Amino acid sequence: MKKSFFPFVFFLLCSLFAFGQQLTLSGIVQSSGSTPVSGIRVSASGVETTTDEDGFFRLNLPATDKFFHIEITDGQGQTIVKTVKPKGQHRISLGVIYLTGTDEEAGETENGQPTAKDLITGEDRIPIITLSSGEDESEQGPQNISGILSASRDPFIAAAAYNLSTGGFDIRGYRNETVVLMNGMPFNNIENGAIYWSSWGGLNDVTRNRQSAIDLGATSGTFGGIGGYTLFDTRASKQRPGKRISYMYSNRSYSGRLMGTWSTGMMDSGWAVTVSGSRRWAEEGYVPGTFYNLWSGFTSIDRKLDNGHLLNLTAFTVAGSRGSQGSSIQLANDLAGTNFYNPNWGWQNGKKRNARVTRTNQPVVILRHDWQLNEKSTLSTSIGHQFGRYGRTGLDWYNAPDPRPDYYRRLPLFLALENPDIAEQVTEIYSNNPDLLQIQWHDIYAGNVNNGRQYREVPGNWSQVILSDNRSDTRRLNGSGTFESIVNDHVIINAGLTFQREKTHYFKTVDDLLGGDYYINLNRFAPAPGLELYDINNPNPVVREGDTHGWDYDINGQKTAVWLQGRFSFKKTDFFVAGKMTATEFWRTGYMRSAIFPDNSFGSSQKQQYVNYGAKAGITYKIDGRNYFYSNASALNRAPDPRIAYASPRNRHQLVPGLTEEQVLAWEIGYQHRSPGLKARATYFHTQINDGLKLNRFFLPGDVSNFGTYILNGLDEKHAGIEVAFQAKITPTLSANGAASLSENIYTSRPQGFFVIDDDGRINNRGTIYIKNFFVPGTPQTAVSFGLDYRSPKFWSLSATVNYFNHNYIDFSPERRTADAVFGLEQDSPFYKQIVNQQSIPSAWTVDLFGYKSYRIKRNMFFSFTGGVTNLLNATVIQGGFEQLRFERADVEATGINVF
Template identity: 25%
Template structure:
């Protein structure tokens, strides 16, 4: 008995001893595969046990194991569950290194991230800014036929408008600031236009195909460059050369005869470190509104080379040649009378469709990224880039009296309105001229306004780890830009030639009395591919022909401190610009070159983030910008005359925020106040409503485009933003956002109105104090949900509401407010796994946007009150106010111009991965 007892005791001691010696520690860091940043509050448990822990602010974790071999189960909201095997022995500590989590999808490819020091992506809970990130899967699922801007609609303080103008004509506002004052970056490369700061999404129609992530940094942003990030900064991070071999083919169908096909292939990286990825696509469609047909292509080529552990390179070439017909804003009464898809910018010639307004462009972009790991503490990232833009937009040229229309009675107004262009009559009138010789007074033709450029630049950043907690960045930003602008004949409309005559400007930019003329005999049809290589001879140009040269040089630096609970940064940049204009067409030869204008700007930013614990943190930051005016605001009315009011703009931004994060629920609350002085508000565009209308002392014709801009404006934008993600059960994600803003003008402003040729029609100083900033809803909120019904089968829906939306009328004291509206979008996805190896798949997706077919005004570009009188028509006097005549739509006078938003639309896609 005693012997048996001793054996049992010895066995128990051995068991305890083996258990003790098998215990060990497991460490690692949980990171976001796409952004490379640590993820806090991730749940880590040992499979089959109750032992668990959570990652800290940097994504790091430590867990003690009582078993020698096992499996870690890692879960976190919005990411796929991951299992990691481990082995520990003899009380050792095993470091598993970086454990990458991917979004809740199996379609995100592993990519080589290049330009780490250039691409300023904000790391969650470390960089003290308000930020939202959209990953590749959400982009591909929800983009459909829309511009890339549509992927940002479920973001606080972001408003997208202009879609009804045609493919690629949308605009985005962030915190009430239009996109010429929001910075857009492509892999760290600035892409806002250097002349006016604007961005045209038709030039980036392929972005949805090549974007790996989009990060919207509202407010000051984290970019170290001296850029226009007043409203915010939007970083587009494209796919790089893929590590894996494989490819895909996809097709898409949508309303209004839309069709798209895309193919892509990755070679994978070979033993010598080389690899390539290629993508090609084609799209075409009739457009939602009448007369807005569009078509285009997209190409993407990426070649990667990893020379060794220190040097890696990636070359990228992408472009999206396209053309699309356009719809300009119309009176509400026209839409009510002829339908919400009404557009009168087109007609028929001998039974063939012809649009007067076609935008066409081809803008190849190339960049070479070089990442150099100098040492364990020092890295250098550099991107060399170039873009070559070619193309423009068409419109009418000649006497407006020679432009003929098809007329119909509008049942709302009872008036005969212009519903289409009568090209047959125009053609007949032109051919009736002696020898078919046209001029500005006797004929009509279609011209192209060409806007070409060549842009070269380099951005380089040196990052050095001074201490364990202190990092220093320094770099430079150099750019040179040459633009050329002229008009050429697109379609003579039966003419054989056209003579363009003008009085050349001399000293003081006034007419010299010396006349010059061009006899144009060549026409250049719309073709975005040919526009890249062909240009019109100078003696075949008409109306204007000028160019400009802009040179830019900037330096920047940043000092950042961080530990487990606290991070802080100080950032500054200094830049110098030079501008010069060369007018070959309207000036005597000795006065062709303008005065060169040089100006200097700078910005400083500082902020800090404190992590109270692994769930709670808050941040504050502040920044001041002294920013140079854009080129188009330096020279008056597209002449060589320097604008005396074009001074540096002053921007002061203050922000604070709070963040809560757990495995089930995350939320961010942000507050901001931005003041902006001496700014120039971008021109709004309206179409004159009646023949003989007066603007200043000038009589304008029906249908003429009038542009309005404001100078010397001060704005104050304040607001609160909230966004959250909730995952109450494993298969359900709920997202929400809200933003409440108060965006107003202060003081006085100088208002200028010009015609389409930028001739000054009227200038006045007006009181705008307390006027509401328009073109973006100041109050928005939304809620979305995604539910996985079965494995690989999911449904999702998003609801948004827009309030306090004012007209796009520049700086005015009493801006008109549009009716509130709500939108609901929904979609369903399913993924089929193919083959025994399960390496191939087919994914199908169906989207329905504006599910309930909400009828709403998305924007207005005029400011007519219901108490204003309806304009007189011909010899008939005004019949009184809009209100008295019942000419009011949802509280808005129906003489106002703008756009209705899209009704219910749909799109379907099928993608085969191999």
Template identity: 25%
Template sequence: MKLINKSMLTAIITLSTASVYYAQQTRDTVDTRSKDIEQVVITGVADLAKDRKTPVAVSNIKAAQIVERLGNQELPEILNTTPSVYVTKGGGGFGDAVIRVRGFGNSNTAVMINGMPVNDMENGAVYWSNWAGLSDVTSDIQVQRGLGSSKLAIASVGGTMNYITKASDKKKEGIVTLGIANDGYLKTSFAYNTGKSKTGWSSSFLLGRTAGAMYANGTNFESYNYYFALGYQPNEKHDLQFTFTGAPQWHNQNFTNTIQTYIKYGKDGEPNRKYNSNWGNLNGEEFSTNTNYYSKPIASINWDWKISERSKLSTVGYGSWGRGGGTGFLGSINGKTVFNLAKTADGQMRWDDIVRWNQGQVVSDFTVGNTTNAPANATPGIATRSNGLVRRAHVNSHDWYGILSNFQHKVNENWNFQVGIDARYYYGYHPGVVSDFLGNKEYRENLNLNSQPFYTVTQAYNAVPSANPFVKAIKDDSQIASRNYDGEVLWYGGFGQIEYSNDKISAFAQGSVSNQGFQRIDNWIVDGVTKQPSATTGQVVNRKTGFKDILGYNVKGGLNYNVNDQHNVFGNIGYYSRQPFFTAVYPNNQQVVNPNLTNEKIFSAELGYGFRSSNFRANVNLYRTSWADRFQRRTGLTIPDGNGGTFQNAYAEVNGITEVHSGVEFEGFYKVGQYLELEGMFSMGNWEYKGDASSTSYDENNNPINLSAGSNVATLALDGVKVGDAAQMTASFTAILKPVQGLRLYANWRYANDLYAGFNVNDFDNSRNTATFRAPATEFGALELPDFHLFDIGASYVFKLKSGQSFTIGANLYNLFDTTYISEATTNIHANQTRENFAAGTSGTTAYNNYIAAGQWNGISQQNQVYFGYGRTWSTTLTFKF
């Protein structure tokens, strides 16, 4: 099923207005001429830092750089040349990129579009596949590291990324773009801008399509993006902007495998970086265990009202309607989950054999370790939670409405203040459905307490987003499978800021307070029952929990001093009492409020120095951030089941985490002359856990996983362990050469070191499981991964026509020398372990023998679960401007 008919491809487009300027533009600092640090309202309520004014660590990426270097990379990857930013492709699926700022991940780095928050209101996550079209309409990305200058109570533990889109009143022009890249990647786009009329009206629009496959096998995708902006400026006092944008997409995903597995399916002892264990062929077509599909349009109305020469009111009302979800599996075959069934010789899923077994046929060698015929299905065509396999989809749809309003008044030349409100309402829909019966005729659901002992599901939903962005999240409640709950979040808050500025000094103090109310609604619960695992004996559990209100606040301030026209110094300090996410309020997806619920406490301080001259500019920053009482849900884990198999897509909930992140950052730009420019950055951090924590583990269907002594609770010895998932030392150097007019060449070197594996519930358990190894931090600590160097090159040339039209050709090569490197790891199995590190008895001996047999790769045990980075990839683009 296609989202848009192929006959419409002639209308496919992209609003990349800035692409015609990139031959002249470079990475720039923001305007330095303003006499105060009043809110920069480039679009609506966006809080953008000003160079040598706002006392925060900040970097800017212009549209020119995005157009020149992004190619077929994910949009966040353009930030990899920014200090203390580490972006990976995750599993490498379309839009699955993961970003960390100063060691803090997606959920704790605030992402905003024109000042509007877009982090998910239930878990803080940002799914970049939902914003696939953002790169085409972004005019500037500003990264504020640390607590930043935003007045809102947002998740800026690591930093804030504000994506500023193009306004509708750009000059009249149109653009057609064609892009091709490795693995069948194809992007076609068209855009048109009307310019502003004499009566104050303006509009812009885009349509675009991107499809093909990513670097890893089994990662086909298809994405569309659209954008419409309508502006009206009747006079100098009022400016209104309406925007509507979305990017419906589906893409197949990839998860970690052991290094041993990558080597098994590689050649000559080298890992197969393209290997993906999630897919195979079904009826001759690619079919994946995990397909993500989603459409998340967002609409906004911005109103800027210049009340007087001293007063201004900026307001934005917005709405977002997310529709879609992600697939997984229900059931098993002869006690084996889908991930533990035997594969083909090249490691692919045997989907056709699974269909045959579901229908009652005998399939040979179908379970791991079984070389004879596997027992036939006793109930052909009928799947349950314990017999037969169906692919399900967990729907994560939502309706989200919000309003932001900021009043600013300039008291005199030196003082001004701002006050405002931030109100949001979010309703999330989380049913489950069957997306493919795989040869079965029905699935019997037994978890709905309103329909016991079971009811029958016979309808399958395609894992493709609807072309209608407002479609109902689920059409038929009688066909829900796996789960059926809703989440409701009510957010309201206020903020204020006072500022002082003169030619030498600029200072601010700000604060905000917010109340977040969380309610969980389980549509399968009968009011008054006590059958939930997390409910204590005799405890009454209702379908609606009622709202759990939690108050949070933040206070922060900073000061910048301009020593002279070249030198400036600044400092800032802040404290957040931040509400936990929805998943922390209702752990294990149940109706019981977490008895240990507490706000997270974040304290941050920063010092900075800046230098500016006609040809050279540089920034140096020192920072320290402590983060206490943190709750984290880690998903996509692989956990041994104690019977020789594993739980795939398991998750762990970790309580009581404390982290301290400190470091130093440098960023510089040097214009050597008319033809050569140099950019560079260096950052070095020390990010560690302080104290221990506890965790509980569950499979993907919320069933507890026994870790040791019949319990799913583990004490994690985290004190002193390095924070993983992000390189604590990064460096980058870029040279831009402009030998002749219209031609730009660039080369980039990037280095990552002090990169540690992320922890999973197995890695730092103080106990000893009888079936597998545990690595207490006191013995080994976090696993340090090999450092790596990457090189990218690119070129672009603008052909200008006499008519004023132009063609632009661009090409990029990423990972020029095809370096093999590990970008992430999710386990901490060290290469210097001895027999005594393993449990006693036969199971410990088996685990140790497997560990020895696996051997090492680049000093890393091959039993570790990792993601390898992409090998050499390429992209080319042809753009026509008229």
């Protein structure tokens, strides 16, 4: 148990004086596609301002006037005039004001006809966005690039989400550093802070209304993360009224998507309703052996009550299944003749069958209450619940050869170590029979039926190879409350409270016995006879389809956070200060008593408790209404992630050695220009993250083969670089956009390495790991995008984008960076460099095209067509990779080949 006790005090200096009788008039300007528009001039009675990044404006006017003419001008000829009569009020909100003519976000319109950006946002650009999942226990890895999936006001975010995602680009090199809330409900999981964007996949129409930022600035809905925030608002009254039906064809993960949405807007009765649904499907995706079948459904209902109350109920889910692509070593890809080789499938009865099938159905229900306390104060509260199932099947075996087709002992390069002639023969066999590189389902079934094996005297066939379903079913109960008060013309106070309680149930079931009658729940890696039982509370190891085997445990977490923020606005300067306190606890609950760890595996572990603090501040200098300099900084510490806190959570409570809190210091400085014809931003950022942990799991062969965990403790990271982006209108029909990130994301320490074997428990200290100045892997350090966009007055558009990626590196093996690995070698020798140097990924160029055409069928009814091609020139783009974690120097010296 560990706690932090250093003092935590907020100093917010608030001016509480009023400067005469004034009327505060505010509103939000959006395009006809419900996208907030910045840089729009708003004026009345000689007072002028411009809309901010969220399309928001506020005017302070003399309360003595009986009425005002409000002019909203977009700089391209469109002016909206609204007349307001105060009637004694001191605070009036105009709500959302839509630009229905020509504007930068909405595009060219005529007689109310929408254009590309009215109807299309980034997730509709067919070839751009791809969600990929990791190969961890839950397969719900951090789905990073989809952090901002729709059109953003920030040109850099837009480029990163659409164009640069094809190169695996992560903004500022971060993983899981963006805070995400939907209707106030926190969606970052407690285990590792990840966002599972697939939870609302296929619901593009109803998730367009959001606020997003990647900086350290202030916002009214959350304290934010060092990677910014995304706030979704799916209330029915905030959805654009109307009906929409769309169909999309693609050759990516899925081939078809059918989606329909109906929204009433706020009706005179005080009700608003939005319903949306979609199906995404493919009999086979671009990668052989993959399939896709996911259904999405969404309902949101608003009820406007008296006295400034609004209730909202939102419910949605994504349900179905999909076949996965498996990762493989490059040797197998070369043998198959393609980098899209997929070892997860094989032929069965003339059809392709995938062994890695993900099945999901995790509904979300959110209840939100908004209360206008008075003219200057609002209170929003929400409570949400997520539940359901998430599982991914995979092959398991006991006393049988490894059934995976890319198992290294089957590859010619391994066979060549013993007999080169056999290796040549095997290579020729694979070339003439490529189906041998796939799972041999027929042989597996035949082996299970005809092996003649029985466990003791249990009748029936003992399956030696089965399909297991690796489950990670999560239940979340989250709540939040946010308060905002406009103290006076210069001061706004925000405060918030969030509560998260989460339980993820990790277990494995028998999904398919593949022709046999039962399987045995015994540990084939047990270190000694008599210790094979996974669960000594259940001494009968016989399991059948649907039974649990292997592991069965919960990771429980609870987090409570409070934050307070003051925003101060003056003629030339805006600044803010904010503080946050978080209490976190987590623990493991085991449902199997391991024969190897009988006293440290069953029941609930000791709770790990942390109290953490954070503060941030920022200042903006307004040169004029369009040019700004800004600087923000944040300092915080945070509890370790429960996902990496346990050395082997599948079978015991043991914590990793040296578990401690992370320390984070981040700052940024930049310039921004906002006007109807040009948006530009340049930012320098610098983030230092100290005392981190990194875990790698891998298989260790030997006299007692087993799985193990390699732990890096005391890992420090630096993320620093420059971001530049712009969107410029060259002519009324032609615009240009560009974005570039030049960064240095490196490790700045030499951590300590530890190795823990799953079924042993002993901690093997590997000493210092020499990775200082190694690059953080998996994201290009250099990413550049430039594009041209032509929008015809005849309601069609065409855009072309060129993207460049460089300085990306694969993940490394810590064992190759120990003193033992290079003992006795000269540092300038080629063999030393071969062992130690980090491997880079080749640079890449891509070209993307996107086109749009719309037709007006009748009043308020339109038909639109979009199409696009990613990587038009078919360039080879490698997003990431990893080294073999095991390292046997003697084998490398003798053969030039590391173990697989």
